[in-house]
Amino acid sequence: MKEIMKEVIAKLKEADAVLIGASNGLSISEGLHLFAENQAFVELFSDFREKYGIHNILQGMFFKYHTEEESWAFWSRLIKRFVCEYRVTENMETLRKLTEGKPYFIVTSNGEGHFGAAGFDSRNIYEMEGNFVEMQCSKGCHNKLYPADEAAEKMAAVQKDCKVPSELIxxxxxxxxxxxxxxVVCPHFLVDYEAAENFQAFLKRFHGKRLFILELGIGWRNQMIKAPLMELCRQEKKAVYVTINKGEIYIWNDIKEKSYGLDGDMTEILAGLRQCMEQG
Ligand SMILES: [Zn+2]
Incomplete structure (x- = not known):
């Protein structure tokens, strides 16, 4: 593994740009597990579990609440915990280190806004399924996004019986x-076209160059980010594809000779890569 990591870092160092694709595996390594009925979930949402039969955060996100007061009670608590109280993790710091001094772009289905919070430039991030750092008109009547943290913090502070006071909505x-x-849970979800355009511009800018594609914790069947990243590696002659995942390393046969699969714990692998980077 150490030898492979050294090779990966050598490829990273000679790359012209870094493209990061990230999904649940990275969130989990930062303590946000959308699918688990774990201790963190129970501590935060035991009342919701009891009242609505929700067994993980994802179910809570997609649950059809009868009222805005209930919906915002769930969301505001989630935002307070994973946005307002977020402290930049070792893993995010490592990702900053690995991309230091290089042009980069991030595509992610993660909605907790941690890349932005960790200091990555928002112009270089495309959150494909939106985020819960911001809010929008529920009818989608106009395109502007508004910060959600302040309102969420207020609502999280005074909610009772899984409801926030109506006047705070x-x-x-x-x-x-x-x-x-x-x-994306919002029926009138506003696609971030500006970010999508920035992503296309990045791909155009580095077409034919040495692109280092780093895929973090994306399920092997994923068609939204993983498959397109592998397709990109297939098309871009000089691209390198690196996937980090636990027990789910999957690489198309025809890009295998320019790909690396790092199987194991995200935090340990990122720490290993950082060490290789710092050693030489
Ligand atoms: Zn409106």
Whole structure:
């Protein structure tokens, strides 16, 4: 493993740009596990579990609450815990180190906004499924996104019986409808076209160059990020593809000779890569 990591770092050092693709595996390594009925979930949402039969965060995100007051009770608590109280983790610091001095772009389905919080430039991040750092008009009447943290913190502080007081629910300054978290769970979800365009511009800029594609914790069947990244590696002659995952290393046969699969714990592997980087 150490030898492979050294090779990976050598490839990274000679790369012209870094493209990061990230999904659940990275979130889990940072303590946010959307699918687990673990201690963190029970501590945060035991009342929701009891009242609505929700067994993990993802179910809570997609649950059809009867009222805005209940929906915002769930979301505000989630935002407070994973956005407002977030402290940049070792893994994020390592990713900053690995990309230091290089042009980079990040595509992710993670919605907790941790890349931005860790200091990555928001112009170089495309959160494909939105994020819960921001909110939007629930009717999607206009395109602007608004920060959600302050409102969420207020609502999280005073909620009772899985409900927030009606007067705290944020409303659209244009049409007056209630606001909703900027996420695919919203029926009128606003796609971030600017970020999507920035991503295309990045790909164009580094077409034909040495692109280092780093894929973090994405399930092997994923068609939204993983398959397109492998396709990109197939098309780009000088690209390198590195995937980090636990027990789910999957690389297409025809890109295998320019790919690396690092199987194991995300935190340990990132720490190993950082060590290799610092040693030489
Ligand atoms: Zn509106």
């Amino acid at each position: 944020p409303h659209c300054p244009v049409c007056g409808a209630s606001m909703q978290v900027h996420s």
